Amino acid sequence: MESKSFTTGNRDNPNTDLHGSKNMMASHFLRALFRIQQTSTSSSSFAGRSRRIRRAAYASMAYSAGARRAWSRALLRKLRSRARLRFPRRLSRTARPQRRDMDQAQVLRKLVPGGPSMDYCKLLEETADYIRCLTTQVRLMQTVMDSISSYAHHPMIP
Amino acid sequence: MDMNERDECGSEKNENHLNYGNAGFSSGWQFRNPSVGVVPGDQRGSMEDSFNPSLWKLCESDMPAVAKPVPAASRLDDGWTPSDSSSRGGSFLSGGPAILTPTLSRFPADSAFIRRAARFSCFNAASLGSMATPFGASHLAGAQIHDIDINMAKDASLRDVEPGEAAVPSGVGGGHENADSSSKDLAARKRRRSTEELEAEQGDPQMAAEAKKESVDTDHRAEQSSSTAKPNGKHAKDASEAPKEDYIHVRARRGQATNSHSLAERVRREKISQRMKLLQELVPGCSKVTGKAVMLDEIINYVQSLQQQVEFLSMKLAAVNPRLDFNIESLLSKDFLQSHGGTSSAIGFSPDAVHPQMHLSQQGLVQAEISGNLNHPNAFRRAVNSIPNAWDEQLQNVMQMAAFSSNSQQPRTQ
Numbered sequence: 001m002e003s004k005s006f007t008t009g010n011r012d013n014p015n016t017d018l019h020g021s022k023n024m025m026a027s028h029f030l031r032a033l034f035r036i037q038q039t040s041t042s043s044s045s046f047a048g049r050s051r052r053i054r055r056a057a058y059a060s061m062a063y064s065a066g067a068r069r070a071w072s073r074a075l076l077r078k079l080r081s082r083a084r085l086r087f088p089r090r091l092s093r094t095a096r097p098q099r100r101d102m103d104q105a106q107v108l109r110k111l112v113p114g115g116p117s118m119d120y121c122k123l124l125e126e127t128a129d130y131i132r133c134l135t136t137q138v139r140l141m142q143t144v145m146d147s148i149s150s151y152a153h154h155p156m157i158p
Numbered sequence: 159m160d161m162n163e164r165d166e167c168g169s170e171k172n173e174n175h176l177n178y179g180n181a182g183f184s185s186g187w188q189f190r191n192p193s194v195g196v197v198p199g200d201q202r203g204s205m206e207d208s209f210n211p212s213l214w215k216l217c218e219s220d221m222p223a224v225a226k227p228v229p230a231a232s233r234l235d236d237g238w239t240p241s242d243s244s245s246r247g248g249s250f251l252s253g254g255p256a257i258l259t260p261t262l263s264r265f266p267a268d269s270a271f272i273r274r275a276a277r278f279s280c281f282n283a284a285s286l287g288s289m290a291t292p293f294g295a296s297h298l299a300g301a302q303i304h305d306i307d308i309n310m311a312k313d314a315s316l317r318d319v320e321p322g323e324a325a326v327p328s329g330v331g332g333g334h335e336n337a338d339s340s341s342k343d344l345a346a347r348k349r350r351r352s353t354e355e356l357e358a359e360q361g362d363p364q365m366a367a368e369a370k371k372e373s374v375d376t377d378h379r380a381e382q383s384s385s386t387a388k389p390n391g392k393h394a395k396d397a398s399e400a401p402k403e404d405y406i407h408v409r410a411r412r413g414q415a416t417n418s419h420s421l422a423e424r425v426r427r428e429k430i431s432q433r434m435k436l437l438q439e440l441v442p443g444c445s446k447v448t449g450k451a452v453m454l455d456e457i458i459n460y461v462q463s464l465q466q467q468v469e470f471l472s473m474k475l476a477a478v479n480p481r482l483d484f485n486i487e488s489l490l491s492k493d494f495l496q497s498h499g500g501t502s503s504a505i506g507f508s509p510d511a512v513h514p515q516m517h518l519s520q521q522g523l524v525q526a527e528i529s530g531n532l533n534h535p536n537a538f539r540r541a542v543n544s545i546p547n548a549w550d551e552q553l554q555n556v557m558q559m560a561a562f563s564s565n566s567q568q569p570r571t572q
Contacts, residue, residue, distance in 0.1 A: 053473075145475060
């Protein structure tokens with residue numbers, strides 16, 4: 001599969017496994033999207049659907065990272081326990097500038113899954129991998145978005 | 159030892175530290191001196207050969223895996239200059255072998271010179287002359303030493319980041335290289351200082367005198383040199399990008415740390431600085447930011463913005479999704495369902511999965527995609543192909559396969 005030779009955006013990435021993981025993430029996410037689209041009826045709420053899609057996005061990220069990373073393990077645990085997937089997504093953390101370095105690690109721990117149980121060194125490492133995976137996922141979703149909308153304008157000839 | 163416990167790089171690296179910290183290692187250095195001395199200006203390959211057996215004999219420990227890093231060391235050396243700017247850590251492994259040949263011609267004198275100077279016993283005007291003549295080379299030697307250390311640091315971070323197969327030999331190689339360059343670091347740093355002065359003044363005798371003095375100093379006063387090398391290294395590091403790494407490398411790898419407490423502390427700081435550098439490269443617009451606090455703020459901002467983007471895009475997808483009258487994903491999954499039938503394992507994340515979903519491995523899905531007949535192109539594929547996004551070659555393949563496989567079946571509108 002030519003996907004294995006795909007290298008765009010991976011030049012500076014020491015994680016050489018990212019090619020396969022991107023493929024896995026894409027396929028997993030697409031299948032999840034399909035499932036959500038199938039199972040969502042007209043009565044399903046928009047918020048419920050978007051929550052499910054967001055959950056699917058994080059699940060794809062966690063599956064692509066596998067059990068190698070602590071954050072993906074923590075994320076999978078959270079997903080499997082069917083707990084409500086909550087992420088700090090306040091647009092402005094106005095309180096943050098008041099709390100300086102002593103709380104920065106705390107803030108980061110809340111952001112990264114599995115953060116609270118890591119020491120600072122590991123937290124940085126996991127943050128790096130988490131950022132990589134997040135950017136991949138965001139690009140994937142943007143691509144799907146673009147293709148869907150472009151498809152909507154160019155319907156397939158059956 | 160705290161350092162070993164904190165070290166996440168595996169037992170080999172710990173063994174390396176222990177072994178290199180032993181007297182056997184230092185005797186190994188001295189043992190290597192004459193061999194180094196007798197091969198002035200050799201190619202680095204032969205240098206490595208002469209280097210390896212003596213070291214392995216001396217260390218006489220169960221380090222079969224450490225034999226691997228020596229070729230990695232040569233790769234590493236070659237990888238310095240071309241990757242000196244940005245992607246040093248990430249690309250040194252991949253770029254090393256590729257650039258081995260072209261840069262080999264430039265390096266041998268430099269690295270040989272470095273090693274010889276590290277030995278301190280055969281530092282002579284001849285080598286110095288050969289070193290001084292390619293002036294840029296001498297500067298490169300200094301820069302290379304930076305790069306070695308930075309590559310070591312990156313290597314350590316690589317080991318931590320990727321515990322997979324690719325990381326292990328490089329990790330062991332990094333550990334070996336660390337030990338290898340540790341004793342070189344002191345002299346290397348001092349030599350770098352001297353080379354920088356050489357650049358400024360082009361005084362051979364002065365450089366020779368200084369390097370000789372420094373080399374002698376380093377040879378005799380291990381602990382003191384480690385302590386003096388730190389400010390020296392930091393002082394001379396104006397051209398370097400990672401002064402902290404070099405500083406910490408010397409002390410950690412020397413194994414002569416007087417205080418194990420401070421040693422562990424410095425190893426920890428080294429690791430943290432490595433990770434911060436990684437993060438600096440990941441987060442856009444952070445290359446010029448210095449200081450942990452600002453950096454952490456940027457990282458936090460970036461992670462939050464990424465998570466917000468995920469939310470936003472999921473909302474958009476939720477809005478767009480039902481409006482599709484021809485859903486590629488549905489076709490993709492349905493085709494696979496039909497072609498493969500039943501092993502189903504519910505993907506646990508979806509709380510309202512109505513029907514059991516097949517747990518498709520990535521390869522299985524790809525197989526399904528490939529097995530779908532590749533039919534005539536269609537408008538959707540054209541639309542997919544027109545996506546200018548950077549990553550979409552990958553996704554386009556997936557989508558195209560989906561389109562193809564969907565075309566192979568009877569066309570369904572929903």
